[in-house]
Each structure stands twice: as C-alpha cells, then as structure tokens.
C-alpha cells in the first residue's frame with residue numbers, strides 16, 4: 069500500500085521481540101507457524117529486508133524443537149516449559165492431533181529452507197507429507213484424511229469425520245499451494261491434491277435447495293460408518309470452509325482441471341449466496357441447509373423448507389401442522405429463507421469468502437466479482453466498524469437491530485480479510501499470483517519458477 073514509514077516502524081518493533089523465552093505454558097505450533105513465521109517470511113519476500121529473515125530463522129529454530137520427538141512428528145500443542153526443562157516424557161507427538169495443525173506447516177518451513185539454503189526445515193515437514201501421502205487412500209473416505217490423526221503412532225487413516233472446514237481445511241489448502249511454491253518440482257503435491265479434490269467433489273460438495281434455485285455448491289461434512297461402506301453427508305456450511313472455492317480455482321488452474329474451476333465458481337457463488345441471504349448481508353459462522361434431491365432436480369418448495377426448519381429445531385409431528393401453524397412456528401425461529409438453522413450466528417471478521425472471491429477473480433477475471441466484493445465489504449463494515457478498529461459481532465441473523473459487537477479483533481482481519489479486499493481492487497500486478505502464493509494466513513511467499 070506504499071506505507072513505507074509504517075513498514076519501517078513495524079520492522080523495527082518486530083526485531084525487538086524475543087522469541088527465545090516465554091511465560092506461556094503451551095505453544096500452538098500451527099498458529100505460530102502460519103502467523104509469525106509466515107508473517108516474517110511474507111514480509112521478507114515483498115521487501116528483501118534481511119532483519120525479517122533473521123527473525124524468521126529465530127522463530128523457526130524455536131518451532132523446530134517441537135519436532136524433536138522419537139518419531140520426528142511435531143507436537144502441535146507444545147508444552148514449551150517442559151521442553152525447556154528437558155522433560156522427555158512430554159516430548160512426544162500427540163495421539164489426537166488435528167489434521168490441519170500437522171498438515172499445514174509445509175509452506176513456511178519449505179520457504180525457510182529455500183531462503184536459508186539449509187534443508188533441515190524442509191526435511192522436517194516432508195516427513196509429515198510422506199506419511200500423509202502413504203495413508204491417503206487407506207482412510208474410510210479414500211482421498212481425504214480424518215479430522216483427528218494419531219501423530220504418536222503415525223496413524224493418519226483412522227477416524228470417521230471428513231471435513232474440508234474447521235480444523236482440517238488448510239491441510240488440503242497446502243497441497244496445490246506447495247506445488248505452486250516449488251514451481252511444480254515435486255509431483256507428490258499434485259497427486260495428493262487430485263485425490264482429495266476428486267473425493268470432495270463426490271462426497272462433500274452438494275447443491276442446496278434455495279429460493280431462487282441458483283446452481284450453487286456448499287461444502288459439507290462427510291461421516292463414514294461400517295469401515296467406510298456407508299458415507300453420510302451432513303449438509304452444514306461454515307464460514308471457514310469458504311476458502312475451498314478459491315482453492316479449487318487455484319488447483320484447477322495449476323493442474324488444468326476444468327471440472328475443479330467449474331466447481332470453484334459454484335462454491336464461491338454458494339458463499340456469496342450465504343452473505344446475500346442474511347438480513348445484514350453477512351454470513352454467519354455456521355449454518356444448515358438441505359440438499360437438492362439431485363443436482364439437476366432442485367425446485368424450491370416453501371412448505372418443504374418450513375418443515376425442514378422445524379425438523380432441525382426438533383419440532384415433532386411436523387407433517388400434521390397446518391400451513392398457518394407452520395408459518396407461525398418458522399417465523400419464531402428467525403431463520404432466513406433457504407437456511408434451516410443457524411447454530412452459530414457470529415461473524416468473527418473472517419476472510420475465507422473474500423479470499424475465494426479474490427482468487428477466482430484473479431483466475432478468471434469474472435466481472436461481477438468486484439461488485440460482489442464491494443457490497444460484501446460495505447455490509448461487513450456497517451456492522452463491525454468501531455471507533456478504533458473493527459470488531460467481531462454476534463447476531464448476524466437477527467432481523468431487528470444491529471448485531472452486537474464483542475470487542476475482539478483477530479490478527480487475520482488485517483493479515484487476511486482487509487488484504488484480500490484491498491487486492492481485489494488493485495492492479496493484478498500487485499502481488500501477482502504468477503509470482504506469489506499466499507500461505508493460509510495470507511502472507512505472500514515468492515514462488516520458484518517452474
């Protein structure tokens with residue numbers, strides 16, 4: 069943004085942070101990697117300021133100790149005080165590890181190896197990639213990994229919940245992004261991405277029944293039973309999973325997969341629909357919809373929708389209710405048309421919808437997306453703006469009055485959400501996607517040339 073003075077001030081402040089000691093009991097290795105390490109690497113990659121690379125190495129050295137376990141798998145929720153006291157009993161990778169937290173360390177550590185010429189960072193994360201690749205087709209939903217894996221026993225295939233959203237998503241995000249980062253030099257990432265995309269298309273993505281019958285997609289959660297012989301779709305949507313449209317646009321473009329770009333368009337349209345259909349124009353953290361009987365057969369039926377709303381709310385004998393009773397009960401539930409429930413009606417300043425709109429815009433040039441982005445920004449700004457910054461809110465589905473501000477602003481509002489809003493209205497040469505690839509916290513890392 070050409071704010072050079074502010075940049076200089078920020079770098080000077082960052083160099084004073086001491087990453088060699090802390091009072092914290094536990095370190096979240098994933099969050100520290102994507103926000104701090106990714107932040108320093110991204111800032112170095114756009115500025116070339118070596119103070120930032122030195123800081124990245126300092127954080128990297130600290131995080132590297134989390135990999136000092138018997139099987140070289142990292143401890144994702146790391147008791148750093150025990151590690152400093154050399155308590156070996158606690159230096160063991162977790163038996164219940166979230167797949168996102170172990171599967172999305174690769175970009176930052178790989179970039180650190182490229183920039184320092186020291187392969188140890190890459191080696192550390194490549195071991196994880198290899199184990200995940202080996203077991204990707206052994207899971208109950210081959211192509212996807214379960215939400216929780218056992219890093220202690222190196223088991224990445226046991227479990228029956230398969231989501232592309234919260235606590236899992238970035239493990240998939242880093243597959244095509246690693247390929248982009250390395251200029252396509254390692255085939256393993258393309259292979260893993262293609263397997264995952266194929267399974268997601270078949271089992272997770274679905275067309276919901278919506279009032280104007282738009283041809284959109286939502287990414288739901290798949291649950292397996294009987295060793296994977298039965299797969300059930302949970303037709304739930306969440307803000308976090310909105311990144312998946314952008315990801316399929318990227319994967320589709322990188323690996324020339326037209327079907328992925330087509331799905332990306334519909335997924336992005338699904339998130340746009342979820343924003344537009346809410347009373348304040350802002351999508352909630354989570355919601356439920358009901359799938360069409362088939363992607364081709366998707367006629368809106370008001371009565372059916374009302375019954376689905378009441379079923380979701382555990383109302384009994386829905387079939388026996390008269391139309392006026394249905395209308396009265398559904399009105400009380402305060403669920404906008406098309407949704408069947410809003411389990412969490414917060415908006416936490418998250419980026420995923422604008423992230424995918426931005427990537428799809430850069431990938432396709434679709435003209436309406438800038439207009440959409442502007443309306444989205446205006447709606448978010450209306451309910452989140454405060455005197456000094458922006459705040460997360462509760463109550464985005466409320467028809468009456470403004471949502472309640474909760475006095476909280478995560479770093480991803482500046483790191484991601486506002487960055488994507490800024491970039492969609494900028495010249496495409498600013499952070500060109502031919503030169504850079506974003507980590508999951510929107511820090512731009514320079515790509516190697518193919």
Ligand code: DMJ
Pocket residue numbers: 238308418419420480508509
């Ligand atoms: C960000 O910290 C990252 O995008 C992460 O991968 C999950 N989502 C949050 C923002 O919503």
